[in-house]
Amino acid sequence: MWIAAALAATALLLARKLGLRGPNGEATSRTAAVVPPVVLVAALAVALAQTVVVGVLSLFAHDLQVDAVGATWLLTAFMLASAVATPIAGRLGDQHGHHRLILVGLLLLLVGSVVAAVSTDHGWYAGALSGRVLQGLAGGVFPCTFGLARQLVPSRRLPGVVAGLSAMFGVGGAAGMVAAGPLVDASNLAAVFWLVAGLAVVALIGTLLLPAPRPTASRTARPDLLGGVLLAATLVALLLAVSQGRTWGWSSLPVLGLACAAIVLGALFVLVEQRAAAPLVDLRLLVGRQLLAINAVTVVIGVGMFAAVTLLPLFAQTPAHLGYGFGYSPSRSGLLIAPIGLFMVIAAPLTPRLARRIGARAVFQVGAMLAAVGLAGLAFLHHQPMTVALSGAVLGLAYGFAFGSLGSLVVDAAAVEDTGTATGINTILRTVGGAIGSAIAVAIVAGSAKPGTTAPTESGYTTAFAASALVALTAVVLAAAVRSSSSSGRVSADLSA
Structure with missing residues (x-):
């Protein structure tokens, strides 16, 4: 406790010395330059933590002496904890301050990462699983970064920051899967958790340097505890x-x-x-006229897109003697899907520019259409690593455009005081859609195994990728119901008022 207090006091003095906070802790003209990298690193840390175990689950099963189902719980536990924490943190951030909730979330991420790393080093499965739960509770950081950015970033720069935060959900996820294999090869299995811990420390120090704006929503009402319990259940x-x-x-x-x-x-x-x-969750933000269509396409695109990132490592690691797959190690599998993360990063800064020209809805539709093309490429052109990598590059652009524009659409449709709650709901819908998509895709592949065998057939992957492409096309059609607006629409008006 004393260490945390000393760190906070040191950060306060440093922030004033650097001109990031005024005498009373308020934002200064220099603050706007620091906020984007801080919130982007915070979002990156959480997004990367979710998927950093995906490409090396088989190694976790071996080192922790559990079966494949037990190893999968290292991913499931994170998703469950994040699903519970995200909407609750978004609401509490609106009421008690997004800055405070980000700090709490990053501390949970740091502690969970250390617990998981130490437990993995000692072969303690229960400890690693507990650490993953603590990491998952940090999922509430994501919606609060939107709220803090909306309060501290000038209106002219906000669309770009919102697009970057939205894309970070996919960029971090892809980065986690890409980095895990080479990192484990160079060090050990616990290194994946130490990587997340390092990012959490950087984001924590950066957040401590920022001013803490006043909450945007009233905090006089009693917390909706019953609603929180029912939502979690x-x-x-x-x-x-x-x-x-x-x-x-x-x-x-x-x-x-x-x-x-x-x-x-x-x-x-x-x-x-x-x-x-x-x-706890204003239902108008879930099924209201402006947000219903946005939330619906979020689930649909999540179902379609997450199938690819779930199946690609499995496909690449399939032994070539089965007639398909490349027999890659986790490290080489990560490199194969690296174009997804790379082209997400390329798409992120382009998203707000395109949104100003053609509108955020149109950018989303472009992303969903590219997703359909990339998934179709994986379905029918997966026999060579080069064609798989090219399809991954198309998917990277698709993820960047689709997820980047979703953040802009949500922030533009929600009132300032509901930013954390609305983005929290949308984030959890991405998680739910991704979980559904991953489960369906894996079920299709597993169901293709011939009677008496456990090895999936190539047709299972073809069917799963093709079905995901059709889901992405469905998102293009459904997006027509989303209100058309540019990413610099009402957000800018709210902030300049």
Whole structure:
């Protein structure tokens, strides 16, 4: 505690010396230059933490002495914790300050990373799993970065920052899968967690340097504890059913029970939120006229896009003697999908420029159409590493445009005081869509195995990629219902008022 207090005091003095805070802690003219890199690193750390285990799950199974299902829980546990924390943190950030919630989230990310790293070094599966849960609770950082940026970044620069934060959800995810293999080859399995810990420290120090603006929403109302419990239970039941459906069996009693529980708990949550004086999630931000279409296409594009990043490492590591795949190591698999992350980074700064010309909705549709092209390429042109890499490059552009424009659309449609809540809801819908897409894609591939064997056939991958391409095309059509606006629309007006 004393160390944290000393660090905070040192950061305050440094911030004033650098001219980032005024005498009373307020923002200065220099603050705007520092905010974008700080919030982008914070978002990168959280996004990278989610996927950093994907490409090396088989190694975790070996080192922690668990089966494939147990290793998969290192990913599932993060997603469950993030699903619970993200919308709650967005609402609390609006009420109590986004700066404060970002600090709490980054501390959880740091502690969770250290716990997971030390536990992995000692072969302690329960400890590694607990660390992943703590890391997942840091998912609430993501929506709060939007809220803090909206308060501290000038209106003329905000569209670019919003697009960058939105794209970071995909960039960080791709970076996690790309970096894991080479990092483990160069060091050890725990290195993936030390990487996240290092990013968390950098983001934490940067956030401490920034001023803490006043909360944008009223904090007089009592917290909606019942709504929070019901929301958490609904998301846990839903994601457990989706993530474990293939393992337990889609028609098994546990999966059917979880699905029914998710429906009942979700209905109760809606009833409670309708009657709450200060609801945790304002349902207008979920199904309101302006945000309903945006949230719908978020789920759909998440389903289509996350199938690729889930299946590509599996495909690349398939032994070539099966008639397909390349027999790559986790390290080479990461390099094969590196174009996805690279072209996401290229697309991120282009998104706000395109949005000013053709509108954020059109940019999203371009991204979804490119996703369909890239996924179709993976479905029918996956026999050579070069064609797979080229399809990955197209997907990188698609992710950057689609996710970057979604952030702009949400921020533009939400009131200033609801920024954290609205982006939190949209973020969790990406997670839910991604979980659904990954589960469906893996189920298609696994179901292609011939009777009496466990090895999937090539047709399973072809079908899964082709189905994902059709889902991406569906997102193009659904996006027509989204209100057309540029990324510099009402956001700028709000901030300049």
